[in-house]
Amino acid sequence: MSYIKLTEVVKKYGNGVETLYALNKVNLSIEKGDMLAILGTSGSGKSTLLNLIGCLDNSTSGKFEFDGKDITNYNDKELAIIRNTKMGFIFQNFSLITEYNVIENVEVPLIYRNLLLGKSKQLSKTEIKKLAIESLKKVGMDESINKKITQLSGGQQQRVAIARALVNKPDIILADEPTGALDKTNSLNIINILKSINDTSNTTVILVTHNEQLTSFCKRTIIIEDGIIVKQ
Numbered sequence: 001m002s003y004i005k006l007t008e009v010v011k012k013y014g015n016g017v018e019t020l021y022a023l024n025k026v027n028l029s030i031e032k033g034d035m036l037a038i039l040g041t042s043g044s045g046k047s048t049l050l051n052l053i054g055c056l057d058n059s060t061s062g063k064f065e066f067d068g069k070d071i072t073n074y075n076d077k078e079l080a081i082i083r084n085t086k087m088g089f090i091f092q093n094f095s096l097i098t099e100y101n102v103i104e105n106v107e108v109p110l111i112y113r114n115l116l117l118g119k120s121k122q123l124s125k126t127e128i129k130k131l132a133i134e135s136l137k138k139v140g141m142d143e144s145i146n147k148k149i150t151q152l153s154g155g156q157q158q159r160v161a162i163a164r165a166l167v168n169k170p171d172i173i174l175a176d177e178p179t180g181a182l183d184k185t186n187s188l189n190i191i192n193i194l195k196s197i198n199d200t201s202n203t204t205v206i207l208v209t210h211n212e213q214l215t216s217f218c219k220r221t222i223i224i225e226d227g228i229i230v231k232q
């Protein structure tokens with residue numbers, strides 16, 4: 001049994017008059033510890049696929065199994081718990097909260113976890129701070145914990161975003177064009193951080209990109225065109 005398994009998954013947009021198949025009968029299995037690149041041109045369905053795997057969106061039809069469970073029909077709260085306890089997200093535009101400083105940004109998933117989970121599983125403020133600093137250390141940003149987000153370069157912001165994605169010790173990192181807004185040096189830095197997370201902790205990494213160079217850092221590449229996986 002694969003860790004993640006999509007069977008005949010369809011994601012349809014539109015109202016019948018004009019229908020767009022963002023994903024068209026996708027079959028995909030991902031094992032624990034894999035580092036998978038999803039490659040494809042703009043509009044091919046990469047983000048749609050990643051968002052489904054990341055439980056950020058629902059499919060129109062098909063089956064979605066995760067960690068041995070059929071979660072196709074999970075409700076929003078059940079999906080939120082999976083996202084918060086098993087997954088870490090990284091986006092092209094970093095998606096940091098500019099009103100918060102560095103460490104406050106990294107603490108966000110743990111504060112949200114306290115709201116989601118029962119009282120017995122709650123973390124104290126001190127524990128949350130400790131975990132956030134630990135996470136910032138992993139990306140070499142622990143000396144900037146009190147800095148404002150706007151004081152950081154793009155590469156530094158993305159490292160903070162990775163720290164935020166790592167703070168709940170996720171089983172999977174989902175990254176949508178994480179180097180899309182960065183220059184070559186910073187891109188290499190980010191992909192190397194992701195690779196080392198995959199190597200050292202067996203965290204599954206799923207990376208969406210249209211940069212073919214980055215796929216060489218991954219263990220496996222799939223290519224998607226018009227919502228169809230054309231190469232596994």
Ligand SMILES: Nc1ncnc2c1ncn2[C@@H]1O[C@H](COP(=O)(O)OP(=O)(O)OP(=O)(O)O)[C@@H](O)[C@H]1O
Nearest residue numbers: 013020022040041042043044045046047048049210
């Ligand atoms: N909410 C939506 N409503 C309608 N159509 C959508 C919606 N989201 C995505 N689409 C369409 O679905 C298709 C796939 O979009 P998706 O965002 O997955 O592409 P992508 O491969 O991530 O592209 P990019 O590289 O530009 O980010 C596109 O044709 C897009 O226009």
Ligand SMILES: [Mg+2]
Nearest residue numbers: 046047048176
């Ligand atoms: Mg996209």
